[in-house]
Amino acid sequence: MIETGKAEAKKTDALRIAGLDCFYGEVQVLYGLDLVLYKGEVLCLFGRNGAGKTTTLKAIMGLVPSSAGSIKLAGQELTGLPAHEVPKAGVAYVPQGRRLFAEMTVAENIEIGLMARGKGKAVRENVLDLFPLLRQRLKQRSGTLSGGEQQMLAMARALCLEPQVLLLDEPTEGLMPSMIAKIRETVSKLREMHVSTILVEQRVDAVLSVADRVSFIENGRNRETVDVEELRADPSAVRRYVGVG
Amino acid sequence: MHFGPHLLLAALEGLVTSAVLALTALGLSLVFGVMRVVNVAHGEFFMLGAVLAWAISTAISGHPALGFLAALVIAPLIVGAIALVAERLVLRRLNYNPEATIVATIGMLYIIQQLALTFYGPEARPVEPPFSYRILLPWFGYSGYKLSIIAASALLLIVTWLVLTRTRIGLIMRATQYDSETAQAFGIPVDRVYGGVFALGAMLAAIAAVLIVPISQAHYLMGQDPLLLSFIVVIIGGLGSLRGTVVAAVLIGLSDGIISMFFSPTLAKIIATLLVAMVLVFRPQGLFGTASR
Incomplete structure (x- = not known):
């Protein structure tokens, strides 16, 4: 190299x-x-x-x-x-093609991100501040989001690991x-x-x-x-x- | 008896079948949904539940309810532990390969069956029901115990649904079901989830067997029918779908009860088989399943 x-x-x-x-x-x-x-x-x-x-x-x-x-x-x-x-x-990973849990809601996808390192509400709020649009979609099934919104959710989910x-x-x-x-x-x-x-x-x-x-x-x-x-x-x-x- | 009461009796019998079938099929469906493993030995976990229920209730003297309640708690735990050991020793070593696990679970089927024959014997043995109260309807009397099977099954199905949709464990199970690789990338120990789900599936079958054994009999070959009917239910309902499993179990159980009473049990089986064929042709993912990507 x-x-x-x-x-x-x-x-x-x-x-x-x-x-x-x-x-x-x-x-x-x-x-x-x-x-x-x-x-x-x-x-x-x-x-x-x-x-x-x-x-x-x-x-x-x-x-x-x-x-x-x-x-x-x-x-x-x-x-x-x-x-x-x-x-x-x-280490957090945002895979190619997002790989969201499409049947789950936006809130549930974020919850999965928070679980691994035991992060709580404060981290969730910080991440949602980075992607305010997701805050309005928390109860929506993630598979029904637009491509851009899905990418934001994939990044938000990963950032929940801090x-x-x-x-x-x-x-x-x-x-x-x-x-x-x-x-x-x-x-x-x-x-x-x-x-x-x-x-x-x-x-x-x-x-x-x-x-x-x-x-x-x-x-x-x-x-x-x-x-x-x-x-x-x-x-x-x-x-x-x-x-x- | 007039047609109406006759139909009610047939429907009640069908609902008892549905209740037991829904629990057994849910176990099979969960294992396939989360692990992608077709567990051909599932009926043997059902059989083990019944055989252990006989052994436990016979060992405990006193009121039959005591032995039955002990069996309802202990038999599923033992069956779950056996399933967990089988998962660790066999399925994990095969890396959950779909084809290899079919062959392996066929092997497990024969091993469990022959062990039951060796240690339990070829006899069919009854288990005394915990109570023998009859509910008197205007047209006929009906077993209170059979109605309690329906209630217990409904309760367990609701609890399973709540666990899957409202708890952290359920979230982990669903994440593993949808995408196991991504689940690992978010700290979910997929191997441990698989072990838990395989044990849970076997425990559901064992609970169904303990519930049904007081109105049936424990026998080492009794796992075959529940296995076949469970496959019919999960194919119709959609593998991995709890809602589909319950709807299909009610559909199959009711049609079995009603058609068997008014026509013949053979016709009921023919109709169930035709229904499976139609679902496979027109909606292979099942009534409530999602098409695989």
Whole structure:
């Protein structure tokens, strides 16, 4: 992996992945992946479909078993923990496609988020302050919300864990421009709240507008990590790894 | 007897069948709904409930109600514990694979059945009802105990519904049912939920058996009919749907009671089978089930 990010020297780790190997059955998906997320930053994973971005997030959550390597959350080893212990350690996950409990109400989805770390009413209120629209929809079945509202609920549910690290998998996928702007605004707010975020994103504009650094994932490896300012100045990496830009 | 009272009697008999069937089928439905496991051994947990009820009520001397009440508490707990051990030793090791667990639960069916034959024997044995009060209606007298089965089943179904919809445990069970991977990502220990649900499903079957055994008899082969009828109920009602299970159980129980009395029990079974076939063709997810994504 090539680390050219300027932030590396002055920041402390929120999450550090070293030499991670993951398999789906017999098929290897991640090959010795290395990745560092610093405290309070937004790190974007960028790459083609099937490069291993979602698998990386799932491996952090313990949803895909790793056969080698380590994942450390502020020094605490996560590999080997049962999947249900990872959120309790302080990692929250917003999966691709939201994966809400569609038959449950908005309030019940939020309740699920609050349960893992035993968070109470105060956290619920803080989260609903971030997404005031959800407050009016608490009794509505979540499957009947619009795509944007569902994304807000998925993020609200994850933030109920009060995570140190938030994993967002393509949060703007299939959303209207106004909703995309709202999601970007929320990610920026979370940075101000010192939540470290790994964002999987396909849209170059979204990456450039919210990320601090970008890691290019290709064939299950982190090929290169660059500061977003460097990428703005020289977008050739985007062309090299994704073929657009 | 005139047609009206005759119909009332048939309906009451049908409701007793419905009550027991709803509890048994609910256990099967919960296990499939949450774990995606088709538990072919479910009828054997029913049988174990009845056999244990006989053993417990025989062991306790005094008024029959004492033995029955002890059986109503202890038999489901023992059956639940056996189910939990089976879940840990067999289903968990198969990673709850849908095909493998069907084969495994067929194996469990035979093991439980043969153990019952070995230790309990081939005889059908009665259990004394806790009371033998008859309610005198203008047209006929009817067993107060049979009416209490309907009341007890209704109460248990309401309690189960309240647990599922109004409690934290219910929320956890529903989250696991809808999306087990996401549930884990929110701290829900899915393995433990599966163990609890499998035990709960077996306990519901055992309670149904303890309730019915005073008007039936405990026998080591008695699990087959409840298993078949439970599958019919959950296919019609929709796997995993409590409302669908109750509606289908009432439908099957009532039609069984009424058609058996006015025509023949065989015709009642033929109609139930036709109903299943029609549901499978026109609404495979069942009357109240949701289509899988």
